[in-house]
Amino acid sequence: MRLTLRLAGIVLAAGFFSPALAQTELKFGHVGEPGSLFEASANKFAEIANAKLGDKAKVVVYGSSQLGGDDELLQKLKLGTVDFALPSTVMSSVVPAFGVFEMPYLVKDRDHMKRIEQEIVWPTLAPAAEEKGYKILAVWENGFRQITNNKHPINTPEDLQGIKLRVPKGVWRVKMFQSYGANPTPMAFSEVFVALQTGVIDGQENPLAQIASAKFQEVQKYLSMTGHVYTPAYVVVGKNKFGKLDADVQKALEDAARETQAFVYEKAAELDRDLAKVIEDAGVKVNEVDKDAFIKASQPVYDEFAKEVSGGKDLIDKALALGKSS
Template structure:
């Protein structure tokens, strides 16, 4: 009996030993022989101030994110932070410069530091989207962004916020004579204050985050932004009239943190540049389609749409241009080259 018990115990020890030898090495604790764990994808945060359904964010979801992740073989994972989730435009630009935010789509807030960036937002400068993109994505665009790389945010591509129109809750704008008594919110930007002031509006600067409440409480009568922004931001709920003034083609820039950019390999840098440019072009195409759809939707929601004669508007802003030429004489040559671009 004793011999049978010993034999049984020996058999159990043998089975356990064989099971241990057959287990995967990664489960045996022999770290030196374990395969290297898969490298984790680097998160790329891209921030902007647009609502989720704006063409900017549609383009990021449909084009930028899948393209970048595919072309880098999963080395990067794109996270989109829309609607000021990571802060105001200034806070986002500061984050990009410090390297805490990898990328962003921004307007031209940096014009206070780099005055040439004021030029693309001067009223009635560009004839249409194609004209604007040819200028901004060419040598003149590079000239306008000089200094940004040194500041810490490298521009990769230009695209558009849309043709800016004027909405208000007071009365329809059928001509330039109807602007005089409208208190109009504009961005905190001297180009907008002076340009829209030259059109006769009583301009008031305030952050976009305060705009809905200001319109609702009649602190201001109206605002000026592209029709898609008016629609997707919900401001149409507290507005009655929209004038298709098309006074500015609102340009936006894809920017990347210079610190992050320099951490990339040359091959990766090229991929980021190409994907940003492809996404920017895609967004412009989306905007061309979405803009007339937005105007039609605003009409269906009960807003009155007017199409004033734009020639008097174009003539009126000349006083603002004269003021800008006195302050920045070098602007005149750049603006003439822009207008002569075919």
């Protein structure tokens, strides 16, 4: 009798606490370090989403590649072991058309990017990603990319001759830097600091927010403000698993992701203004570059993309046309 009562008490206790225990954890993995734009963006999204979700589910953010690098996170989205990721360049390895954002100096500013989002991302790129099993909830930002290295300041493409430069996975970034004469090496972001520190590579290219938060200024001598590529970042979920969530949870997450974009762009602009000085104050020499020389040297990459990627020329022409009113 005493055992029966004890078991009944355990069952009642379990029933009493089950709502809290049953709350679904939605894992958001990204590669950004503390202080990065990715961290700020993902945390803001979690704040907005969790306010909308109440006790239905909870978004929990895992940064610093805790759940894997970009490739691994994309795999985990399909497996359903991660719920959100924030890929950028790597999306061109999923759908070649995303490589349009690898074209140097294509995106002029964030207003231009907003037009590209509405006219190209949602009608063309997002459906192509869904065919591969990925659903894009929102377009955020990685940013305008700059070059750091330990050899010398980069003023023109010729200054990149022979530089061992880490790039993210994506065929067009490799082709671009090869055309400039560099020796580009795809590498996971989490491996870059040690590779720079040990001299395995001479330099890398990233937005200032990624450079500063990863403390590359501690192992680099020169920062050249090339602004060679603007990379969006995408809030991506696995299509199958996301589709199994309750409709109201799906809507709350989609709304939160899109509402976060204004914060992302404002924060990104703030970091662009402030971080060059932070990096310079750490002892890194900062220089402007001859952008006209880089633009001229970039034409072969445009030509190859237009030739190799189905619909590539139309994507380029449309994106460039959308920039004329910026």
